[in-house]
Amino acid sequence: MAGTSIRGKGDGTLGWLRERNRERVIGVLRTQGRTSQADIARATGLSRTTVSSLVAELRDSSLVFEVDVKEPNVRGGRPGVQLVLQDSSSAVVGIDFGHSHVLVAAADLAHNVLAERRCELDVDHNAEEALDASARLAVEVLDEAGVQRKNVLGAGIGIPGPVDRARGTVGSATILPGWLGLRIGAEMEKRLGFAVEIENDANLGALAELTWGSGRGCANFAYIKVATGVGAGLVVDGSLLRGASGTAGELGHTTLNESGALCYCGNRGCLETVASGPAILRLVGRDEGESLTLGGVIELAAQGDVRCRRAISDAGREIGVAVAGLCNLINPERIVVGGLLSRAGDLLLQPIRDSIRRYTVLAAAECVDVVPATFVERAELLGSLALAIRRAKPSSTAP
Ligand SMILES: [Zn+2]
Secondary structure: OOOEEOOOOOOOOHHHHHHHHHHHHHHHHHHHOEEOHHHHHHHHOOOHHHHHHHHHHHHHOOOEEEEEEOOOOOOOOOOEEEEEEHHHHOEEEEEEEOOOEEEEEEEOOOOEEEEEEEEEOOHHHOHHHHHHHHHHHHHHHHHHHOOOHHHEEEEEEEEOOOEEOOOOEEOOOOOOHHHOOOOHHHHHHHHHOOOEEEEEHHHHHHHHHHHHOOOOOOOOEEEEEEOOOEEEEEEEOOEEOOOOOOOOOOHHHOEOOOOOOEOOOOOEOEHHHHHOHHHHHHHHOHHHOOOOOHHHHHHHHHOOOHHHHHHHHHHHHHHHHHHHHHHHHHOOOEEEEEOHHHHHOHHHHHHHHHHHHHHOOHHHHHOOEEEEOOOOOOHHHHHHHHHHHHHOOOOOOOO
């Protein structure tokens, strides 16, 4: 993933080609740290004229600066003018704890993901082990990206549950029991040696969509994550709404039926008892054996399996009921639907739209669009990078 831009890909025009060549030049600068125009031309295969014009552009926008090397350097480089990437010395780390995985990435302040690692782990029940694994992966991505620890400006950390931001802990005794009482912020700062900020996973999804995805340019929207659980990240007037203790957006525990099934949160008839991944699997899974996954249900639905289609569209209807209440309260202009179940497309989205139309006051229903998220599997990881980049103060690593 080295040097991959998070921003959207181009359209095959000359502008796109130039942007791509520019990224190749930056890629060489990033991997080599300090290099000459001639070496960049050799490494990329681009003409010296092209490299020279790209470098001039990068220099004018202060992305690259020159150093005059008087002595041959330790790697045997010749004396002369060498180029250094302005942002190459500073980076941020993003850590995403899922229920069964840990994803870690390093990015520069120009929003390029420099390196990325993943490991599978029972995160819910092995909190300490998950923290250790994430710290180990952070060292690996920083090494791969060639970033020194002292140049890391901070880390964003995503947790799959409500977060008490003031205490740096998980904000619920029932939703992530293995993490209860653990001071995640302090524990991670001890392991990593730099400042961290923790955030709920749905909020990070919202932040990723706000920064690079379907929420770009939108001051008021709700990001709904539908996967193992159902959560919401709310952007109000351009900022995340966190609430008094940081647990705003627990949409999955909206009571839809007070005599409904008992939820793991201790209440009855929560949205998650009828519309989460496990609820859908319970509905359709019995005849398919133990191996059926949520991804499998989405695939079967796409192939026309009527039971899977019905289970997903019923989930959409129920989610729409809860989202309608949200629309009445915060009047968003967009609902961005993410999480694995959003892969079902309009099969999930259309029933959400129908419920919103049915249960929201007309003025609020008329102005809201329901759209799929741009990011699904990596939403929280990208959001954790966006969180860290937003918090990072530009370093003063001038030549
Ligand atoms: Zn509940």
